[in-house]
Amino acid sequence: AASAWDDSSLGMLPLARRLARAAGAGALCLGLCGASNDEAFIANQALAVGAAASAAASTSVTGALSSASQALPADGSISYVHMWVSEDGESHLKDCVVKNMTVKTLPGGRSAQYVRNLADSIEGLNTTNVIITQMLGPNPWHHCPQSQFVLTLSGTWFVNTTDGDQRYLPAGAWIFQDDTIDNPAAKPGTSRAMHYSEAVGPCNQMVLQWR
Numbered sequence: 001a002a003s004a005w006d007d008s009s010l011g012m013l014p015l016a017r018r019l020a021r022a023a024g025a026g027a028l029c030l031g032l033c034g035a036s037n038d039e040a041f042i043a044n045q046a047l048a049v050g051a052a053a054s055a056a057a058s059t060s061v062t063g064a065l066s067s068a069s070q071a072l073p074a075d076g077s078i079s080y081v082h083m084w085v086s087e088d089g090e091s092h093l094k095d096c097v098v099k100n101m102t103v104k105t106l107p108g109g110r111s112a113q114y115v116r117n118l119a120d121s122i123e124g125l126n127t128t129n130v131i132i133t134q135m136l137g138p139n140p141w142h143h144c145p146q147s148q149f150v151l152t153l154s155g156t157w158f159v160n161t162t163d164g165d166q167r168y169l170p171a172g173a174w175i176f177q178d179d180t181i182d183n184p185a186a187k188p189g190t191s192r193a194m195h196y197s198e199a200v201g202p203c204n205q206m207v208l209q210w211r
Helices: 015-022 039-053 056-068
Strands: 079-085 091-097 103-104 114-115 127-135 139-140 147-154 157-161 166-170 174-177 195-199 205-209
Touching: 079 157, 091 157, 166 174
Parallel strands: 079 174
Antiparallel strands: 079 091, 103 114, 127 205, 139 195, 147 174, 147 205, 157 166, 157 195
């Protein structure tokens, strides 16, 4: 059932405030929002299976990732991955789509674009850091340093959550992470409210952080 945890419309607030708003809301959204029919999502799931099978599958994985990253999106559809934390401290992944896009004419006046200015509609979305980074290998279980968007510029990386879920994030994919140490469910000395990530070879990223 949808609740304050269901941020598929990108209507997220800083996690502490969302936790307070979710109190008493009933069943939390404890998994994915459902299977997607788009090619990128299907390829992503195949990749997770292929990567786990054996190192010998790496060539196939690379090819599938390339196909996923080149898949054309549907008009007005921008997908992303949301990492969130439930009250029991488990981290989860959810495939979402940006909603409430508006069609506007490009400045040149010959074609249109779908637009949504997140700063106009999401309380507290004030970017404090814009970071360009190249990830080179594994990053053991950890909290994200701040609430942040991570966009893959080139290469591929993947994320594992404590509920056993996984996503590969090829070029063009982006993820919203909100599993900071400030999460009320975090507990020192445990993996609560944490995630694992690793680059599949060098991976270039842009990170947009805010508090």
